[in-house]
Amino acid sequence: MLQGCEITKGKVAAYTVPTDAPEADGTFCWSSTTMVLVSLDAGGEHGIGYTYADAATGKLVQSLLEKVVRGRDAFDHGAILQAMYRQVRNSGETGVTSMAISAIDNALWDLRATLLNIPLVSLLGSVRQGIPVYGSGGFTSYDDGQLERQLGGWAEEGFRMVKMKVGTHPEDDPRRVAVARKAIGDATELFVDANGAYTVTQALALGSSFAEKGVRWFEEPVSSDNIPGLREVRARAPIGMDIAAGEYGYTAWYFERMLQANAVTVLQADATRCGGISGFLNAASLCWAANIPLSSHCGPSMHLHVCCAVPRAVHMEFFHDHVRIERMFFDGFCEPVDGVMVPNRSSPGNGLTLKEQDAAPYLV
Numbered sequence: 001m002l003q004g005c006e007i008t009k010g011k012v013a014a015y016t017v018p019t020d021a022p023e024a025d026g027t028f029c030w031s032s033t034t035m036v037l038v039s040l041d042a043g044g045e046h047g048i049g050y051t052y053a054d055a056a057t058g059k060l061v062q063s064l065l066e067k068v069v070r071g072r073d074a075f076d077h078g079a080i081l082q083a084m085y086r087q088v089r090n091s092g093e094t095g096v097t098s099m100a101i102s103a104i105d106n107a108l109w110d111l112r113a114t115l116l117n118i119p120l121v122s123l124l125g126s127v128r129q130g131i132p133v134y135g136s137g138g139f140t141s142y143d144d145g146q147l148e149r150q151l152g153g154w155a156e157e158g159f160r161m162v163k164m165k166v167g168t169h170p171e172d173d174p175r176r177v178a179v180a181r182k183a184i185g186d187a188t189e190l191f192v193d194a195n196g197a198y199t200v201t202q203a204l205a206l207g208s209s210f211a212e213k214g215v216r217w218f219e220e221p222v223s224s225d226n227i228p229g230l231r232e233v234r235a236r237a238p239i240g241m242d243i244a245a246g247e248y249g250y251t252a253w254y255f256e257r258m259l260q261a262n263a264v265t266v267l268q269a270d271a272t273r274c275g276g277i278s279g280f281l282n283a284a285s286l287c288w289a290a291n292i293p294l295s296s297h298c299g300p301s302m303h304l305h306v307c308c309a310v311p312r313a314v315h316m317e318f319f320h321d322h323v324r325i326e327r328m329f330f331d332g333f334c335e336p337v338d339g340v341m342v343p344n345r346s347s348p349g350n351g352l353t354l355k356e357q358d359a360a361p362y363l364v
Contacts, residue, residue: 005074005115009041010065012103014055015362017325024141026167026197033321034364035329036061036099037354038107042074045114047349049106051272052299052322053099055364060088060100069104074115077108081278094250098275105276106302106350114349121343124277124309130342131307133300134191137320138164144179150320152183158338161189161315163217166206167197174209181213191217198222200229204236211238219244219268230263242266247297249274252282259290266314270297277306284310301326301333304343305350316341329359 016034023030036057037050051057068083084104088097113120135154138147151162164180166173173192181190192215198206203221210218218237222229224245234243246268249255255274258264269283280296280303287294287310294312296303298319307313318336327333332351334341344351 005043007040007042007070007072007074007111009039010070011039012058012061012065013037014058014364015325015329015359016055016364017328017362019321020324021146022141023139023321024168025139025165025193025195027195029141033325035325036103038065038103039354040069040074040104040107040111042111043115045111047074047107047109047111047114048352048354049103049108049110049276050299050302051099051103051106053096053103053272057096057100057103058364060091060096061103064088064100064104074108074111077112077278080108081105081275098250098279099273102272102274102276102279105278106271109277110349110352117348119343119345119348120305120350121308121345124281124306126309127311128308130340131304131313132160132315132339133318133336133341134161134163134189134315134339135159135320136163136193136298136317138162138180140165140168144176147176147179148183151180155184155188157336159188159318159336160339161191161217163191163193163219163317165195166192167194170198170202170206173206174213177210177213177215186214189216190214191219193219194221196220196223196226200226200232203229203233207233207237207241211241216240217242217244217266220247224248224258227258227261227263230258231261234263234265244268244295246283247273249283250279251275252279252286255283255286259286259292264292266293266295268295268297270299271302271306272299273297277302280306281310284312287312298322299326300341301330301350301352304334304341308343329355331355
């Protein structure tokens with residue numbers, strides 16, 4: 001039995017990285033992305049986890065590390081998680097609070113697997129060797145040339161699926177989708193993501209237009225908080241077009257409500273938001289019970305091991321911003337081959353090591 005697994009050290013740092021070009025989707029625009037990274041030490045080993053959130057999230061992480069996490073046994077993971085939720089009761093369990101807990105939970109999973117000297121996917125229980133990813137970008141701020149180069153580049157690299165943003169200028173979206181289809185050819189699946197920009201009426205009309213260009217995935221056609229609207233779009237969407245949402249889910253009961261309402265054909269969950277890998281496993285269990293596919297949102301390195309360990313997972317999002325940061329910051333980033341990411345089973349934990357010198361210039 002392992003001895004001396006008390007968590008002796010816990011740190012948090014926030015890094016803000018400017019985007020490589022202006023970026024926008026149907027409801028938001030941004031020029032930088034912030035990673036809040038947690039590191040934990042126990043038994044002579046080290047674990048890391050992170051979330052993508054405002055730098056202010058780090059203050060709450062620091063408070064939780066000091067009040068709840070340090071001094072606990074790393075293998076009392078469930079008790080630590082419940083203690084964190086009790087600690088934030090009066091602050092609420094969603095938003096920044098859930099993202100802070102997610103970062104710590106993800107670090108705990110990495111730490112436990114590292115202490116056992118096994119890859120995280122083995123601790124979770126592997127069900128597949130690797131998982132397909134879809135290239136995700138195609139921002140509404142891109143001109144046609146940028147859109148063609150990015151999506152067409154992924155198709156040339158062997159990605160079987162790519163996704164673009166829509167919704168900023170709905171009247172121009174059918175033309176942009178046609179540009180994307182021409183760039184990727186007929187063999188690559190095309191997904192669109194409106195980030196909740198459309199009304200139900202717009203979503204139904206544009207969905208039919210997108211279907212003519214072979215779009216197979218319509219993400220957040222209306223706000224994910226508009227459960228009745230999502231259900232209506234799902235019920236009336238073109239045959240063969242998936243309706244997906246869930247990236248803003250922070251709790252198991254949020255996902256349960258979405259599934260019970262028959263609002264989506266594919267549920268999305270984000271382990272950097274929904275309570276970490278532990279919360280993602282809750283979403284996966286709900287998908288198992290509902291016989292609904294599951295797809296991870298953003299942060300591919302944080303989802304790779306868990307998506308290879310849950311039966312309903314069908315693919316992961318290979319989001320441009322996060323891929324760029326994870327390649328820059330981590331030794332052990334797993335590059336996709338022919339559109340499939342495979343975890344490194346020769347390294348313990350999640351296999352990631354922070355390249356501190358490379359990350360340092362972006363420290364907040």
